[in-house]
Amino acid sequence: MPKSPNFRFFQGGLLKHRVTPKIFTTQADYMVLLSLSAIVGAIAGLVVSLFEQAIGSLSSYRIHFFDVWHLPHGITALLVILAGAIIAAAGFWITARFAPEISGSGIPHIEGALDGLHDIRWWRVLPAKFIAGAFTLSSGMVLGREGPSVQIGGAVGRMCASAAKRYQHATHVLTAAGAAAGLAAAFNAPLAGILFIIEEMRPQFRYNITSFKCVTLASLMATIVLRYFHGQQAVMDIPNYKVPPLASLWLFLLLGIIFGIIGINFNNWVLKLTAFFKRYHKNNLIRVTITGAIFGALFAFFQLYVPSLAQGGIGHITEFVREPMAWSIMVLLFLLRLAATLGCFSSGAPGGVFAPMLTLGTLLGLAYGTIAAGLFPGLVSEPGVYAVAGMGALFAATVRAPVTGIILVVEMTDNYQLILPLIMTCLGATFIAQALGGSPLYSALLKQSLLNKENRQPAAKDIVKPDASANPSSDA
Incomplete structure (x- = not known):
């Protein structure tokens, strides 16, 4: 069987669509x-x-x-x-x-x-x-x-x-x-x-x-x-909601606008805090370890006495939706978890931010739905619908992947009938975030990481030796 040709590609994201010939010849x-x-x-x-x-x-x-x-x-x-x-x-x-x-x-x-x-x-x-x-x-x-x-x-x-x-x-x-x-x-x-x-x-x-x-x-x-x-x-055991009336779609658009503003600021806060922790750590192993011990002790305490402020939050989402609290308490909890999410994710811990973002979206979306139900009872019968929409909206505003956010939420909650309000909320959040400027979260973090590498002199222990088995030209 003949060996396939080794195609090379442009680096740096210059080729937008990456449409290439067949990779294999047989x-x-x-x-x-x-x-x-x-x-x-x-x-x-x-x-x-x-x-x-x-x-x-x-x-x-x-x-x-x-x-x-x-x-x-x-x-x-x-x-x-x-x-x-x-x-x-x-x-x-x-x-x-x-x-x-x-x-x-x-x-x-x-x-x-x-x-x-x-x-x-x-x-x-x-x-x-x-x-x-x-x-x-x-x-x-x-x-x-x-x-x-x-x-x-x-x-x-x-x-x-x-x-x-x-x-x-x-x-x-x-x-x-x-x-x-x-x-x-x-x-x-x-x-x-x-x-x-x-x-x-x-x-x-x-x-x-x-x-x-x-x-x-x-x-x-x-x-x-x-x-x-x-x-x-x-993944989430929450109710299957009825399709909201078409007349209420403007409420979902307004929710998306709110999350778009929050999303762009969320990304900025993550970048600033990540830079702060890098300056503090200075690649010092003792400082990094002490930071982990402080965060571990603090959130182990919260897990015992204030469990709503600990862990990623996927388990909390079901609890919040099935047993909603007063909207003021949910807003307060949103602010506290927002600070906790920013601190934990930016600290350098080997953990992600997907689940915490979904939890934040749930809290603020449910609080928004509760307020909207009081103001427009004819348009809002189930505030939990806005919790589902909020999950996808914050994800879309920060990651700038609205279609992924929509599909992710409907697959996780089994609420496929809510696709229309989710589209309205996620697109609204994405458009506002783009209008306010900034970059998607992960692209911005990658750029920040590359700039940090360029600005510091690499120590011997920081130099990554290439895999001897790898073909450098093939990974281009």
Whole structure:
């Protein structure tokens, strides 16, 4: 079988549509690529499922381990908080010591790899992200596992590309397929996984019909594996709402405008706080570890006494929607969780911001719906509809991927009938955010990371040695 040609692509996102000729010259090569994509999806789905289970098990073990000692409540609580500080500090230490590129969600790292700016050290990223992410997220910090799942999936794709040395030119496709599989498995949302790669990573993704098939197949396999272990129910157990009247669509547009303003400011705050923590840490391992211990202790305390202010929030969303509070309390809780989300995500912890953003959207959307129901009772019968719309709106305003936000929310909540109000809210949020300027969150974080690398003199320990097995020209 003849070896396929090694096509080179423009770097830096200059080729907008990435429409390329056939990657493989034979039908057998084509089938090999599809088979590799299916394997990547299955492995990514398995690893992400284990990642979710590890986070839940560690969190439960930390909270209940000391119960068998029958100590006074205050001492038991102190030990639980201390355990949260220790495991969070361990997560920060692993990140800074072994793989600094896993800090944050890891999505900008995958985008940079797809754009040919760097390679993925999968042999470090996979174990470090899994262990450090499980430690940090189980401490109670306001972080999500969905962004880390995208990085884990992308690293799985890079690993499989390294193993199949004959097909090194498929590294880009398999990395993208793995990233899509990671998101699909994290949210049990295969369509959202596919759209996230095409919409959010459109400047980096080399689109053609073959790469699209590979991404789709990987998302399918990851979702099948996830559902085999966790069942086929939607991620969120919230009511199925009726379609709101057409006359109320202006209320959804107004909600989108509000979230558009919040979204652009959210991105700016993340960038400023991320820069602040980088200046504070100065690549000092002790400072990074102490930061993790402080955050771990604080949010382990919140998890015990103010649980609504701890963890990513996917579990809280069902509680908020099914048992809504007064709108003033929800606004206050939104502000407090907003501050917690900004601090945790910007600190350098190996965790994501998807779940916290969905929680913030739920809180403000539900508060808005409660107020709207009081002012316009003829237009609003179920305030929870605005909670669903709010989830997608904040995601669309920050990530600038409105279609992904719409599909992600309807897949997670099983509220497909709310697509029209979701479109109105998400597009309104996106248009306002674009009009106010700024960049999508992950693109801005990638740019900030690249500028930081250019502005500092790399130390010997910071120099990343290229994978000897990789073909540099094939990753261009």
